[in-house]
Amino acid sequence: MTPFVRRDERPIEGMGGAAVRAALEDADLGPGSIGEAFCGSGYGGPLIGQRILRSAGISGLPITNVENACSSGSTAFREAVAAVASGRVDTAIAVGADKLSQFGGGTLPLNETDPEVSEGMVMPALYAMRAQSYLNDTGGTPETLAKVSVKARAHGALNPNAQFTKRVTVDEVLGARMVADPLTLYMCCPTGDGAAAAIVASTPRDGQRAIKVAASVLQSGHYEPAGFSLARSELTERTSRLAYEMAALEPSDVDVAEVHDAFAIAELMYYEGLQFCERGGGAEFLDRGESSLGGRTPVNTGGGLLARGHPIGATGVAQLCEMVWQLRGTAGARQVDGARTALTHCTGGGISGMDHGACSIHILAA
Amino acid sequence: MSSGTCDSLSGTLLADDARWRRSGDAVVLIGSRCASCGVTVFPAADGCGSCGAADAEPVELASTGTLFGYTTIHVASGRRQAPYTVGYVDFPEPVRVFGQIAIPAAELAVGIPVKCDLGVVSETAAGDAVVSYRFIRA
Numbered sequence A: 001m002t003p004f005v006r007r008d009e010r011p012i013e014g015m016g017g018a019a020v021r022a023a024l025e026d027a028d029l030g031p032g033s034i035g036e037a038f039c040g041s042g043y044g045g046p047l048i049g050q051r052i053l054r055s056a057g058i059s060g061l062p063i064t065n066v067e068n069a070c071s072s073g074s075t076a077f078r079e080a081v082a083a084v085a086s087g088r089v090d091t092a093i094a095v096g097a098d099k100l101s102q103f104g105g106g107t108l109p110l111n112e113t114d115p116e117v118s119e120g121m122v123m124p125a126l127y128a129m130r131a132q133s134y135l136n137d138t139g140g141t142p143e144t145l146a147k148v149s150v151k152a153r154a155h156g157a158l159n160p161n162a163q164f165t166k167r168v169t170v171d172e173v174l175g176a177r178m179v180a181d182p183l184t185l186y187m188c189c190p191t192g193d194g195a196a197a198a199i200v201a202s203t204p205r206d207g208q209r210a211i212k213v214a215a216s217v218l219q220s221g222h223y224e225p226a227g228f229s230l231a232r233s234e235l236t237e238r239t240s241r242l243a244y245e246m247a248a249l250e251p252s253d254v255d256v257a258e259v260h261d262a263f264a265i266a267e268l269m270y271y272e273g274l275q276f277c278e279r280g281g282g283a284e285f286l287d288r289g290e291s292s293l294g295g296r297t298p299v300n301t302g303g304g305l306l307a308r309g310h311p312i313g314a315t316g317v318a319q320l321c322e323m324v325w326q327l328r329g330t331a332g333a334r335q336v337d338g339a340r341t342a343l344t345h346c347t348g349g350g351i352s353g354m355d356h357g358a359c360s361i362h363i364l365a366a
Numbered sequence B: 001m002s003s004g005t006c007d008s009l010s011g012t013l014l015a016d017d018a019r020w021r022r023s024g025d026a027v028v029l030i031g032s033r034c035a036s037c038g039v040t041v042f043p044a045a046d047g048c049g050s051c052g053a054a055d056a057e058p059v060e061l062a063s064t065g066t067l068f069g070y071t072t073i074h075v076a077s078g079r080r081q082a083p084y085t086v087g088y089v090d091f092p093e094p095v096r097v098f099g100q101i102a103i104p105a106a107e108l109a110v111g112i113p114v115k116c117d118l119g120v121v122s123e124t125a126a127g128d129a130v131v132s133y134r135f136i137r138a
Helices: A012-027 A048-054 A072-085 A123-138 A142-156 A170-175 A234-247 A264-273 A282-287 A312-328 B003-012
Strands: A036-040 A063-066 A091-099 A178-180 A193-201 A212-220 A256-258 A341-348 A358-365 B020-023 B026-034 B056-060 B065-073 B084-091 B095-101 B113-123 B129-137
Touching: A012 A048, A012 A091, A012 A193, A036 A048, A036 A072, A036 A312, A048 A063, A048 A091, A063 A072, A072 A091, A072 A193, A072 A212, A072 A312, A072 A341, A072 A358, A091 A312, A123 A142, A123 A178, A123 A264, A123 A282, A123 B065, A123 B084, A142 A170, A142 A264, A142 A282, A178 B065, A193 A312, A212 A234, A234 A264, A234 A341, A234 A358, A256 A312, A264 A282, A312 A341, A312 A358, B020 B113, B026 B113, B065 B095, B095 B113
Parallel strands: A036 A063, A036 A091, A256 A341, B095 B129
Antiparallel strands: A091 A193, A212 A358, A341 A358, B020 B026, B026 B056, B065 B084, B065 B113, B084 B095, B113 B129
């Protein structure tokens, strides 16, 4: 992956190409060995995959471009897994990239034909209402949310690829400017630029322990025009159940996870949705340090979206990179000792009448 | 909202919209109900998002709903001036509607009854005010 930054001066093609070359080098493969490619991007525009891959010397092969909002990169990875699993190709690459600096800051542009977006819905507003509902249900306070950001920044401080590498305190998080009540700026992921790539192969590289894809699941939100609970995510619950079933694993088997913490509240909801703890137990799970490095299930060792950053299409693939490094034992200062099973969870998309647009979960096993 | 305010809006703005109907002082939202499965949606849609049938009929929502959740947004978004307050209102059909809220912060609470008026919610690229439904205290 490229370091995630507020603004990468390279065009998206150059940034994505750098991520692809890094993945090829890591796998000790040449450009000609890739049988099929999938590119996830939210805002990269037409033929983004062809444009990126060409800059890394890859052309002529089947390339599929994938847009699935925040899940674009993880959806592209799922397609790469499927292409190899089907026997269609031996080796496939998934690349994700986005340059949010093109928008000059502010909230993520959403589709104005959506009836909620046309009335002023922005992603922080949706999560702010989720936060109010969650805190109301659980008796939590904004300090509970702030602790998620403190943990994310602490992990990000150990990740040279993170957009934010400076620790923050609960007081600093609570004192940051308000974005959407009760979410302050530090409780919201930043906008920025980045790219990441991952290669899937039918056989492991010589001399290296295989990291297997034990589960690869994609679901979309159910349409619920009468409304749904804002304090939990039915979509994440459903997708994770399918993933655990596919991997024949229990939530307690997960040693380390990357979870879609676009906003601080999201991480608490997803601890519960992924069954790392019981419903309503997210804050306590965090408080006990279970999700911090050294805890039972460290979550977002790379800093998560809150600290590593969230260049939409790149995020899902960056999560997979982080988990691969954990399973290889090469995550440096943020290494989880003896990690054998890792989970990535990527979800999002502001769409009216649905919990979220898409959710993709992968489970990797060393 | 008084009808006088509505009239002053309609003098300069596009206050007509398929999503609502003015009824005296009241503003009634118009959704659609699927004739096959009975699910109500807002705004009205040709195809039912629940069962896929294409025989939905327009339906006026109840004049009041209940505030389900809300937040005040402090960052400018598109051509909306910050701060502005938005939220979800549950109508009894049942259907949940998102929109801007024009209720003083001190009076805002989950569960309060709300109704609709019309007001300026943003502006167009050309600088013209955009009018839409808003939620006010019932």
